[in-house]
Amino acid sequence: MAPVELPVEKWTGKIKEVKLGGNGRKSMVIGGETTLPFLKFEGVLPNKPVIAVEVQDAPPKDWPQALVSAYGDALKDPGEWAKKALSFGAEIIYLRLKSAHPEEGNTGAAEAKKAVAKVLEAVDVPVIVIGPEVPEKDNEVLVAASEVGKGQRLALGNCVEKNHRTIAATCIADGHVAIAKTPIEINLAKQLNILLCDVGLAADSIIMDPTTGSLGYGLEYTYSVMERLRIAGLMGDGMPSMPMLCDVGEESWRQKESRVTTGVPETWGDPAERAINWEIITAISLLNSGANIITLRHPKTIEFLKNSIAQLTQAG
Amino acid sequence: MALTGIEIYKFLPKTNCKKCNFPTCLAFAMKVAQKTVDVSVCPDLSPESKAALEAAGRPPIRLVTIGPDAKKVEVGNETVLFRHEKTFFHPPALMVRIKDNEPLESIEKTVAEVSSYSVERVGIDMAPNGFAIDNLSKDAGTFAKVAASVAGKSELPLVLMSTDPAAMEAALEKVGGNRPLIYGANAENWEKMAQLAAKYKCALAVIGKDGLDSLSELTEKITKAGVEDLVLAPNTANLSDSINTLTQLRRLAFKKAFKPLGYPVITFPGAASKSVEEEAILAAQQIGKYAGIIVLDHFTPALFYPLLTLRLNIYTDPQKHIQVTSAIYPIGSPKETSPVCVTTNFSLTYFSVAGELESSGFPAWLLVCDTEGLSVLTAWAAGKFDAERIAKAVKTLNLAEKISHQKIILPGKVAVLRGELEDELKGWDIMIGPPEAMDIGSYLKQMWKN
Incomplete structure (x- = not known):
């Protein structure tokens, strides 16, 4: 009998390659794939998805015990925290300047510079800096972060429609990448990329954050929007063909299933095991729908997902 | 794999005999492709063609x-x-x-x-x-x-x-x-x-x-x-x-x-x-x-x-959003002095708001209005999330029995409803929450004394 003819799609597009790091810092490229996630029989995946581990500029007040005990005293200092994250397997540090939030301390440019400098000093992997997600404050602290990391090709976010001009300008000036975040909607994602390119940011300096819904909390919306973005990109539309980042750590660890240890149905199972499963299942689902960077928090999750990515991307 | 009209036509006798009540075999084939008529209506279909058409009409993955x-x-x-x-x-x-x-x-x-x-x-x-x-x-x-x-x-x-x-x-x-x-x-x-x-x-x-x-x-x-x-x-x-x-x-x-x-x-x-x-x-x-x-x-x-x-x-049908039942949901263990947030019954909206309330540290009541599964702005634009509906939910769900105050917090995106709602709910204090669910925690910290 004739061999089965493999059903290969002829994609005309390609996901853009975005470089992070460099200039003394380790560098890496993400994106570049010519097929849907991990379909080796069909196309090439020149750069594997990477794991970013979250570091905050101040000890987190709302982290569950499972995470606090994993990081221990390192949580007191962003530099130490970054080193710990690296020892767990982080390929990128995702630094959240949480204390710049008006409710979390309202710190400003000076403190932001200090925190970013500490992390840049402590580790040599690429760094993503995320503001408190209040557009005015984001502008203040991200511009400060941008200056400190000038030339080291950080990624700065979140860049939303409201502040895209400021973030784009600082990325252009200091050679950084913007994290363009939109609320689980394909056209808005595309639109923000167009706006960023219109103000002069190069298309290879944008990473999309389509907004992450964790398992049980909107995962399916993120999953499908990402599949649609990826398909649109592969079909040749340049504007949604940027690599994607999913903030899995934050989203899965703030849900009740990952935090609450008592007073929930017995059918939810062991809290420690459940929390890890919540994070790994959210992560693998979003990798399969096209994530190029996933943020993670728990060391066990980092280890398992790193192995999974290796399995999915090994040659042959 | 569904066949097109042309593909079905190839199996038909092509006599245009009209016994199927269609003017031509091609017209009949088109109707068969649209599944408005069954191919067995054709009396002159050969057994081979019938078998081939049935095989072609089988689902691509067998149940x-x-x-x-x-x-x-x-x-x-x-x-x-x-x-x-x-x-x-x-x-x-x-x-x-x-x-x-x-x-x-x-x-x-x-x-x-x-x-x-x-x-x-x-x-x-x-x-x-x-x-x-x-x-x-x-x-x-x-x-x-x-x-x-x-x-x-x-x-x-x-x-x-x-x-x-x-x-x-x-x-x-x-x-x-x-x-x-x-x-x-x-x-x-x-x-x-x-x-x-x-x-x-x-x-x-x-x-x-x-x-x-x-x-x-x-x-x-x-x-x-x-x-x-x-x-x-x-x-x-x-x-x-x-x-x-x-x-x-x-x-x-x-x-x-x-x-x-x-x-x-x-x-x-x-x-x-x-x-x-x-x-x-x-x-x-x-x-x-x-x-x-x-x-x-x-x-x-x-x-x-x-x-x-x-x-x-x-396996949720993406065309039919899961709706949450209109009700007053306790988040944490709210008391009669706890805040009341109002939202719509689109499941993703509900989960976003419930998740933020959960992590805010404030026990709260979440009043979910029936907006036919639409999110806040969409429901408002479609007239499914207006002062009348919110007031009706407050009354029919007996919110007043659960709380000792008379305050409700509206999503910031529908701040415009405040005036009308004050008319509908006499004596109630209509507070305007943040436009995005993610800011609920900081909003409550500022605006609500535990």
Whole structure:
């Protein structure tokens, strides 16, 4: 009998390659794939998805015990925290300047510079800096972060429609990448990329954050929007063909299933095991729908997902 | 694969005899393609054409049923590669592997645990779907005994795992009436296994780990022997083999109308995994990409609750958003002095707001209005989230009985409703919350004294 003819799609597009790091810092490229996630029989995946581990500029007040005990005293200092994250397997540090939030301390440019400098000093992997997600404050602290990391090709976010001009300008000036975040909607994602390119940011300096819904909390919306973005990109539309980042750590660890240890149905199972499963299942689902960077928090999750990515991307 | 009118036309007599009440054969063919009339209306259709049209009209992935009617699982008959194209129809069955060489006592304990397990989410009860009994003992008597014992303790569907036809027959004699899946046929035993499948009217799994060529050769032999209800067991041992092979199978069915591999797939994510987490990762991938039956080696609630949740998420119809029942939901353990937030009954909206309230540290009441499943701004624009509806919800749900104050917090995006709502709810203080759910925590910190 004739061999089965493999059903290969002829994609005309390609996901853009975005470089992070460099200039003394380790560098890496993400994106570049010519097929849907991990379909080796069909196309090439020149750069594997990477794991970013979250570091905050101040000890987190709302982290569950499972995470606090994993990081221990390192949580007191962003530099130490970054080193710990690296020892767990982080390929990128995702630094959240949480204390710049008006409710979390309202710190400003000076403190932001200090925190970013500490992390840049402590580790040599690429760094993503995320503001408190209040557009005015984001502008203040991200511009400060941008200056400190000038030339080291950080990624700065979140860049939303409201502040895209400021973030784009600082990325252009200091050679950084913007994290363009939109609320689980394909056209808005595309639109923000167009706006960023219109103000002069190069298309290879944008990473999309389509907004992450964790398992049980909107995962399916993120999953499908990402599949649609990826398909649109592969079909040749340049504007949604940027690599994607999913903030899995934050989203899965703030849900009740990952935090609450008592007073929930017995059918939810062991809290420690459940929390890890919540994070790994959210992560693998979003990798399969096209994530190029996933943020993670728990060391066990980092280890398992790193192995999974290796399995999915090994040659042959 | 649905045929086009032109493709159907080729099979018609092309006489334009009008006996079908259509002016021409082509007009008739077009109506058949739209499924407004059945092709059998044509009285002059040759038996060969009829057979060919029926074969072409078969679903690209066959629907296979396993288990007794009360708890049966149906898998296959999917129509799309991506859930956003339409929806996925038949959620994969999540089963638990039972080793027949373990003490009967511990087997019975597992069976009792699994069959009584059920967990609720957004008003939907989720549960495991059955057991795969593995003939590790290599003994026909033991296999049959364990199968009978499991079937006696649980109505859930069974997969019988043995490549020894004698052991399979011994088990089928006991439980063949429960429509188990026979796992399975391989290049050596397929004739005998196909006979058993025919005799007991059970579906047959076809095991082919050496690629799709040999797998499709085997299914062709088996279908020629008269067994049509097949399940494929290709090599899905690791994440890469699984996503590549299962994507190929689904595309072959849809894009190439390739019949020999148009069947649902069974997977065993625990088989080559070194830990329960690795098993969870592979199972999770297979829920999204594209398994029909997933047999797990471990059963713990902490594993099944997230996997069942994922299955619910992925198999939600993207065109019909899950709605939350209009009600007052307690988040944390709210008291009569706790804040009341108002939102819509679109499930994602509900989950965003509930999640933020949960992590805000403020116990609160969440008043969910019936907006027919629309999100805040969409519902407002469509007139489904206005002052009248909110006031009605406050009154019919008896909010005043739950709280000692008269304050409600509106989503910031519908701040414009405040004036009208003050008219509708005399004496109530209408507060304007933040436009985005993520800011609820900081809003409450500022605006609400515990």
